[in-house]
Amino acid sequence: METSAEHSGPARRRGRWRTGARSRERILEAARSCFAQHGYDRATVREIAGAAGVDPAMVHYFFGSKSRLFVTAMEFPVNPIDEITEALDADPEELGGRIVRRFVESWDASPGAGPLAALLRSPGDERSETMFSEYIRREIAGHLIPAIPGEDPELRAELIGSHLIGLALSRYVLGLEPLASATPETLATWMGPAIQYYLAGTTAPRGPQQG
Amino acid sequence: METSAEHSGPARRRGRWRTGARSRERILEAARSCFAQHGYDRATVREIAGAAGVDPAMVHYFFGSKSRLFVTAMEFPVNPIDEITEALDADPEELGGRIVRRFVESWDASPGAGPLAALLRSPGDERSETMFSEYIRREIAGHLIPAIPGEDPELRAELIGSHLIGLALSRYVLGLEPLASATPETLATWMGPAIQYYLAGTTAPRGPQQG
Numbered sequence: 001m002e003t004s005a006e007h008s009g010p011a012r013r014r015g016r017w018r019t020g021a022r023s024r025e026r027i028l029e030a031a032r033s034c035f036a037q038h039g040y041d042r043a044t045v046r047e048i049a050g051a052a053g054v055d056p057a058m059v060h061y062f063f064g065s066k067s068r069l070f071v072t073a074m075e076f077p078v079n080p081i082d083e084i085t086e087a088l089d090a091d092p093e094e095l096g097g098r099i100v101r102r103f104v105e106s107w108d109a110s111p112g113a114g115p116l117a118a119l120l121r122s123p124g125d126e127r128s129e130t131m132f133s134e135y136i137r138r139e140i141a142g143h144l145i146p147a148i149p150g151e152d153p154e155l156r157a158e159l160i161g162s163h164l165i166g167l168a169l170s171r172y173v174l175g176l177e178p179l180a181s182a183t184p185e186t187l188a189t190w191m192g193p194a195i196q197y198y199l200a201g202t203t204a205p206r207g208p209q210q211g
Numbered sequence: 212m213e214t215s216a217e218h219s220g221p222a223r224r225r226g227r228w229r230t231g232a233r234s235r236e237r238i239l240e241a242a243r244s245c246f247a248q249h250g251y252d253r254a255t256v257r258e259i260a261g262a263a264g265v266d267p268a269m270v271h272y273f274f275g276s277k278s279r280l281f282v283t284a285m286e287f288p289v290n291p292i293d294e295i296t297e298a299l300d301a302d303p304e305e306l307g308g309r310i311v312r313r314f315v316e317s318w319d320a321s322p323g324a325g326p327l328a329a330l331l332r333s334p335g336d337e338r339s340e341t342m343f344s345e346y347i348r349r350e351i352a353g354h355l356i357p358a359i360p361g362e363d364p365e366l367r368a369e370l371i372g373s374h375l376i377g378l379a380l381s382r383y384v385l386g387l388e389p390l391a392s393a394t395p396e397t398l399a400t401w402m403g404p405a406i407q408y409y410l411a412g413t414t415a416p417r418g419p420q421q422g
Binding site: 152193197 | 365374408
């Protein structure tokens with residue numbers, strides 16, 4: 001037995017799906033604009049929802065949090081917070097190598113795409129700088145710093161970040177060889193212990209074999 | 212006893228000095244143009260002299276070598292080759308810290324000036340990229356690599372370079388705190404052992420106390 005409701009169901013679902021996809025895209029556009037205009041800290045989910053013409057609940061439904069909305073809007077190849085959380089759960093002795101390997105594998109998978117790559121190509125843009133600096137300080141540093149022991153944890157977290165961004169610049173923008181062609185595994189082998197040293201917070205680097 | 216030659220001497224010397232200063236400036240302009248157009252490797256002293264309308268001997272008289280001409284034309288705060296040579300002559304155990312300290316002190320002394328800082332602000336310029344990549348590979352890597360022992364010396368030299376350029380980007384362009392306000396000594400203390408590890412060429416970093 002067919003009813004008009006059953007007939008209209010799929011069409012309405014398709015319609016809803018299309019409306020949802022359009023809303024999601026409008027939210028992402030509004031997010032890019034609001035983050036660029038007001039920075040990461042001052043842009044709010046409420047303001048982004050308003051600019052997209054949707055309810056703030058819809059932003060939470062699609063993206064969960066301001067942090068995830070930012071990562072999606074900026075087309076990050078992976079969510080750095082998920083990476084950090086996962087890495088911190090694993091063997092801390094191998095954390096440095098894991099961070100390098102995942103970073104390189106993620107960038108290799110989507111070279112030169114998205115606003116982050118654009119910033120790397122043109123770091124002089126002050127609005128982008130503010131937006132990314134604030135995101136790095138609040139979210140990445142906020143998650144990483146409490147997890148690393150020893151003195152000057154903020155400085156060491158930034159030294160890790162500066163080494164990774166310098167690697168991205170050398171490998172993907174300047175194309176320096178042999179660094180640009182090295183495998184993620186080779187880079188993890190060499191660079192991992194340097195990152196591990198910054199994480200460990202000793203004033204001199206110690207390898208695993210030195211205990 | 213005075214002669215007309217003695218009278219005309221100072222005036223002629225001043226005239227020569229002015230001519231020399233003008234020639235020197237013309238050589239630098241020609242160098243910037245030729246290096247940008249043909250890259251570091253293919254630009255020749257002969258071609259630069261021709262473009263400046265002077266004899267190649269005058270280029271050698273003013274600048275000594277293509278490498279020094281490049282460093283002067285690009286307004287590097289220091290000559291990296293002199294720094295590397297000096298650092299390699301010193302205690303090899305403290306080389307990492309010395310490299311970091313000199314790098315930071317040099318950049319602190321002339322923040323944001325010159326074509327190198329311009330490249331850092333806008334690395335997308337392909338001509339600049341070629342020019343600097345070739346200079347780094349031929350001159351910096353050419354001097355540093357033969358001096359460092361162990362496997363993959365080219366890769367490790369580039370990891371040192373990528374960490375330093377990432378530091379410059381984070382400190383001088385993005386202004387990340389507390390990294391941007393840290394003293395050269397603090398940065399040398401933390402970052403020196405990481406550079407030292409890359410120089411030593413062991414697969415795990417060892418501090419001096421483990422050596």
